[in-house]
Amino acid sequence: MTDPEIDRRCRVLREEVRDFLREEIRSGAITPQCDAWLTGFDPAFTRRLARRGWMGMTWPKAYGGHERSQLERFVVIEELLAAGAPTAAHHTNDRQVGPMILRCGTEQQKQTVVAGIARGECVVAIGLSEPDTGSDLASVRTRASRIDGGWRISGSKIWTSYAHHAQYLIALCRTGESREQRHVGLTQFIIRLPDPRVRIRPIKLLTGGHHFNQVFLDDVEVSDDDVLGEVGGAWAQISAELALERSGPERFLSTFPLLSHVAGAAGASSGEEMLCAIGELTSQLWSLRSMSMDVARMLEAGRSTNAEAAMVKDLGTRFEGDVPERLRAFIAAQPTAASADPAQVLLAQAILQSPGYTLRGGANEILRGIVARDLGLR
């Protein structure tokens, strides 16, 4: 079960990442934040990680990867998350865009997009949701129609994070006619940005921050070379990524910087209630990490883990929201992002981002439906 060589490499790597992050924080290059994997967009930091070989770690060297194990990648990802490092400029690209293109993309797509992500120089936005399509992803209406030598795409995508910084947009489109079989006839396209027929409208968050956009596709023309994977095969391509997307450590570490800060400031003289709260949250976190690693190992062994991954995300994202709710009693002030006290800032971040935890990557109610299916209830 244990490979001592991989264990040793993981330990060495973990210390390297920790040393690097300590120096980044000490020098003021980065500041720990809650939810930084989605809201901390810092391309310079992403390039520094790429130079150290911490992007595309498991990918083939031919496309800029480093051919390391999934466990080593897990170590780097969780260390970045635990430190609250700003990884939003690459997190989803490293997690799912690169692996998807490597699995079903063309040689040309691998040479340009995958290699660009590995260098930390390429941002790809993912266009799945639409104004009328959220949890029910198979209901997408953006349409791609055949034209000579390519496709013409019309429709609109919404909640598209970082489309305004992206060099590419991957758009899920309907290419088939079937109304009965909603899961067939879906195709993904890689659209180069900027494009005069792609209009990007910012959608500000309740924090005032900006990563969401609505993207309007007005007769955008792409070539056959821009199809990602099979025409009509997008549903299977997307589903394959979901277990990995759902069970990763970003589903329970988004508010860890707050818990870490409060635990680090506590001591023997702290009140019993505070120690109990820290202990309860630590116990939940520890078990989630153990579950998440179990899923990673099952995936590596080629086993199906849809239900287990959904459980990690359901429990983990509720835990992310519990952290500020449970700890606010011990932070003696009204939280504000403008404070000089890091506890207040982290608490404000954790609260203001909290509506997203249980929604992104599939609403928890939908995920429980996946678990229920696995339990034989539907």
Next chain:
Amino acid sequence: MSSDTMLVDTLARLLEAKSRPADVQAAEQEDGWHATLWRELDALGLADIDNFDPEHGLVDQLAVLQLLGRHAASVPFVESVMIGQWLCRQAGLDAMPGIVIVVPLDPSGGVSAAKAGDAWQLAGTAAKVPFARAGNRLLILASGPDGPVVASVDPSDCSLARSANMAGEPRDTVRLDGLRLPASSVCPLPDGVTVAALWERGALGRAAMMAGALQRALELSLQYAKDRKQFGRPIGAFQAVQQNLAILAAEVTATRAMVDLAGRVQGGRHQRAAVASAKARAGRAAGIAARIAHQIHGAMGFTGEYPLQLFTRRLWSWRDEFGSDRDWARVLGALAAAEGPGGLWPMITAAGDR
């Protein structure tokens, strides 16, 4: 004995046949524990710590305990194998045949030992001693004039009052009224063995049993949701029921993952923190799981004849034994705080990664 699946399979078959709900209920009505089942476990070699490979010993014991919990087996495995015989071994006492029960198993226990010439005299009372009535030998932990001592006592020399936890399992009161013992029956508690360490082993053992009982509560609830029809369809077809079953399943999985991890990190620097985390996690899950499982079962679930109650009464009892989830959360919080700024994450990642 290695952690191979053969042992687990053999034990699972035995429990399927011999620890059915009716057997558990009969045991509760009679002696409060299942002596015939214990003899079967003994015949398999499972009642003796020496049959567990020291390398994988605790991991194997936790696998056994998860199965015992899944079948609500009323036997003193935690008490005799994980704690009693382990203490014998650590204290360098001769291995004792049969069931060895440590008294009191409570860090605040109240038995004192006084020197009386060459002999010793023990006095005091210990309440809620698990399976005291089943013991062939009691190891009394007492505070002596020069520190804690352990005394080997024949149960017939004590007065024993029967009592039980909410699941009807033996939690007896042992009273010692100036019992005189020869010096050969008393020795100092060895270095490195503390009551807290015994208590910690008990907490880990109960957490493993809870993982098994949680699993069974989930299985029963699933089966009931598939079988029971209302409004013309199985109640499991309703989304509201499905959502609750998914939450229940996640609690079961989280508890098992934490118990497994705590077993793997035994001997490491964060052993105590991991046990605290496992017992706290199991205790949290117990409350959530019992509420959901009973809600799904409706009135049937809280009748005496339906088996769910055998597992939920155990979960409600076990979560407070060997320290409650709150007690262990406080321990874990203090251990986390003691790691200092930035120390929580290294604690969680230090060990247990297979």
